[in-house]
Amino acid sequence: MEKNSLTGWQKVFSFTLIQTIKTPAMIVTTVFLFGVALLMLPVTSLLSADGESPVKDSTTIQRLVLLDETPLGLKDWLDIRDMDYEGALPEEIQFSEEDYDTLVERLTEEAEEDWALIQISFEESQGFSVMGVYGTNTNVSKEDLRIVTELIMENLRDQMVEQLGIAQEQVDYINHEVEQKISYYRTGVEGEEPAIVDQEDEEQEGSLSPVEYSLVLMCLVLVTIMISMSGEQVAAAVIQEKSSKVVEYLLISVKPLALMVGKILAIFVITLGQLLLMLLGFAASIGIYLLMNPGMMLSAADILTQMTGEAGDQLGAVSLSLNIPTLIVAFLLILAGTLFYSTIAALAGACVSRLEEMTESMKLFSVIMVVGAYAGLAVVMGDMVGEAPAALSYTVELLPVTAPFLTPGYLLLDRCPLWVGLATVLLFIAAQALLFMFSANVYETLIYHKGNPLKLKDLLRINKEARGAKE
Amino acid sequence: MSLVVSNLTKRYGDKEVVSHISFEMNKPGVYAFLGTNGAGKTTSIRMMLGMLSKDEGEVTWKGEPLDPLRTDVGYLAEERGLYPKYTLMDQLVYFAKLKGVGAQEARKRINYWAERLEVLEYFYPKSEGKKRPKPMKAEQLSKGNQQKIQFMAALISDPELIILDEPLSGLDPVNSDLFKNIIREQISREKYLVMSSHQMEVIEEFCEDITILHHGKAVLQGNLNDIKKSYGRVNVMVKCEQDISGIIAAHGLPIVSETPDGYHLKVTGDEQAGAFLKSLVAQDITVIRFEMREPSLHEIFVEKAKD
Numbered sequence: 001m002e003k004n005s006l007t008g009w010q011k012v013f014s015f016t017l018i019q020t021i022k023t024p025a026m027i028v029t030t031v032f033l034f035g036v037a038l039l040m041l042p043v044t045s046l047l048s049a050d051g052e053s054p055v056k057d058s059t060t061i062q063r064l065v066l067l068d069e070t071p072l073g074l075k076d077w078l079d080i081r082d083m084d085y086e087g088a089l090p091e092e093i094q095f096s097e098e099d100y101d102t103l104v105e106r107l108t109e110e111a112e113e114d115w116a117l118i119q120i121s122f123e124e125s126q127g128f129s130v131m132g133v134y135g136t137n138t139n140v141s142k143e144d145l146r147i148v149t150e151l152i153m154e155n156l157r158d159q160m161v162e163q164l165g166i167a168q169e170q171v172d173y174i175n176h177e178v179e180q181k182i183s184y185y186r187t188g189v190e191g192e193e194p195a196i197v198d199q200e201d202e203e204q205e206g207s208l209s210p211v212e213y214s215l216v217l218m219c220l221v222l223v224t225i226m227i228s229m230s231g232e233q234v235a236a237a238v239i240q241e242k243s244s245k246v247v248e249y250l251l252i253s254v255k256p257l258a259l260m261v262g263k264i265l266a267i268f269v270i271t272l273g274q275l276l277l278m279l280l281g282f283a284a285s286i287g288i289y290l291l292m293n294p295g296m297m298l299s300a301a302d303i304l305t306q307m308t309g310e311a312g313d314q315l316g317a318v319s320l321s322l323n324i325p326t327l328i329v330a331f332l333l334i335l336a337g338t339l340f341y342s343t344i345a346a347l348a349g350a351c352v353s354r355l356e357e358m359t360e361s362m363k364l365f366s367v368i369m370v371v372g373a374y375a376g377l378a379v380v381m382g383d384m385v386g387e388a389p390a391a392l393s394y395t396v397e398l399l400p401v402t403a404p405f406l407t408p409g410y411l412l413l414d415r416c417p418l419w420v421g422l423a424t425v426l427l428f429i430a431a432q433a434l435l436f437m438f439s440a441n442v443y444e445t446l447i448y449h450k451g452n453p454l455k456l457k458d459l460l461r462i463n464k465e466a467r468g469a470k471e
Numbered sequence: 472m473s474l475v476v477s478n479l480t481k482r483y484g485d486k487e488v489v490s491h492i493s494f495e496m497n498k499p500g501v502y503a504f505l506g507t508n509g510a511g512k513t514t515s516i517r518m519m520l521g522m523l524s525k526d527e528g529e530v531t532w533k534g535e536p537l538d539p540l541r542t543d544v545g546y547l548a549e550e551r552g553l554y555p556k557y558t559l560m561d562q563l564v565y566f567a568k569l570k571g572v573g574a575q576e577a578r579k580r581i582n583y584w585a586e587r588l589e590v591l592e593y594f595y596p597k598s599e600g601k602k603r604p605k606p607m608k609a610e611q612l613s614k615g616n617q618q619k620i621q622f623m624a625a626l627i628s629d630p631e632l633i634i635l636d637e638p639l640s641g642l643d644p645v646n647s648d649l650f651k652n653i654i655r656e657q658i659s660r661e662k663y664l665v666m667s668s669h670q671m672e673v674i675e676e677f678c679e680d681i682t683i684l685h686h687g688k689a690v691l692q693g694n695l696n697d698i699k700k701s702y703g704r705v706n707v708m709v710k711c712e713q714d715i716s717g718i719i720a721a722h723g724l725p726i727v728s729e730t731p732d733g734y735h736l737k738v739t740g741d742e743q744a745g746a747f748l749k750s751l752v753a754q755d756i757t758v759i760r761f762e763m764r765e766p767s768l769h770e771i772f773v774e775k776a777k778d
Binding site for chain 1: 517520522523524539540544546548550551552553554555556557561562565566568569570621624
């Protein structure tokens, strides 16, 4: 078989893959990431459940006095015992018509039973308020009083609706926001029928809904994590091979390019595996969350609500483009982006000779990655508030440095045409070929380099010398 | 011609670190590269193996340009390197696979060489107590043992051309002998070896042809015996019962060293040595030892490596 610069990359790939997977650091990191993804929803659910009232079999409140300071006549219809609560309630619950100060004074003086007072008041500017009071000379626990006040707070509105004879649907209907829209009747556009055009819709056509924003942001963050993890690992592997001097032996069997390609692909597969495991963990996390909250149907909007803190009804619409060609192109772009950045990381790693110098060597890689990610973010934010300039969007979607952060997400959201995705893939192939040619010229010189870390201008000089030597 | 190196040159900027090196190996055996530190031995070897680009010159093996990707070459680098965190077996199998040896065959060969080099116990450590022993990693080995593992890597594919850069440096006498036995065995198996070394006695033991490099230039080259003969027998080792310092001075012979074993003198040739011996006999000096010999490789090397 004819051997070339890439001969042997598969052996480098399988060795790097197996050995990296076997390292304790990799096992610990993977287990940690999987654990975080697995526990994300159950833990946040438990933490958010902390504020909810627990169901208690007994209460320290023997006598509960309710003081109605609203114009609603609560005494006639507010019934605590009719509320949806399975725990223990005070034995004696009664309304008082005394004023607050007299009532508190009397209850404190009597002090025969463990009493608590709940004052319900209403002010036009502030709405309803429910305030609990207990005497220090009683055995009433603050927690028990909190349970009852929360019970009243949660049920007051429902009982009020019931008392007023209004259906819940009607309340929801009333609560809907009233929007103002201005439209115009468009005529005289060549090739188009006259039609009513909603001006607001036209203006908002390019905007991202909150759910789209969240999705594309998640995609951007995932790609950034993937590129960062791959880059770090590739650079570390290159430096390790260089610092342990094993690379000199390897170079009689494989060319530097094969060494680099095998390593980069192996680490890409590992990072992808870690990412898939995280997603698997997240899927399991949803399962656990549903088991913890039986009867609950968890929609994508619920998950986003849980993760983003955005109210479900504020999330807006999302139109996903989940067809096979789009998925393939989006995956290819993530692969190409990771390869592109990993090649830069490999070069950065080869510029130094000791692992301690890795941070120094990775500066350029980090700067390029941060610029790329921020450019993607700028377009996303621009599209969130209105519509990012088309020139900026196309540039960021097409440039290999910025595309992996934005284009896959935009493809999946159908905000970027497939031809742009394909053009980006082609641009990646061209950029990667140039980067590989550059790497092939400088890598073997870098591999023998010892001493101070090399700068970009040194790499360009080495490339020029190597090209000169070939000519 | 099997191995032909012609006009090998490497420059870094204006500096020529290897300058027009040429040599040939017509038959199996050992070719030696000698030189002081920084003389250009390792750079020459790296260029021969295509790991470093050459500015001029050509290296051919059996009439074709030498390319280690196409020709099986065993290589022990001067800068020893192993993956510190990986097990010995894993990395040697990997090295063998890169050379086209299958995993099963590789394991067989690894076991053979591990036994020969007395490192088998590191591949299969004995169990202590109930704990199942873990295979050892390179970082757990001494430098000498790591060198043995790298020597195994050089031989794992049973290559016809073997390049050893300072193979015995840093080894104790026992392990040196282990290496020497294997080198001898490779010579007897008609292998081609190119070796660089500082240890002159090793070169004298194995090599027929040598190149002495100095500041990147070949300052002496050819068959070692012919080189020595060309210098003539210019060393006289003499030990007598009486004091002969006066006679030495009278003949104007430079003293290289004076030890309890006698004098080491320099002569211009057989004639001057004969005249000196006649003087000793004429003055009834009891001569215990009178030996004339060619210069050692060490002496030739030191002379050539002087600026």
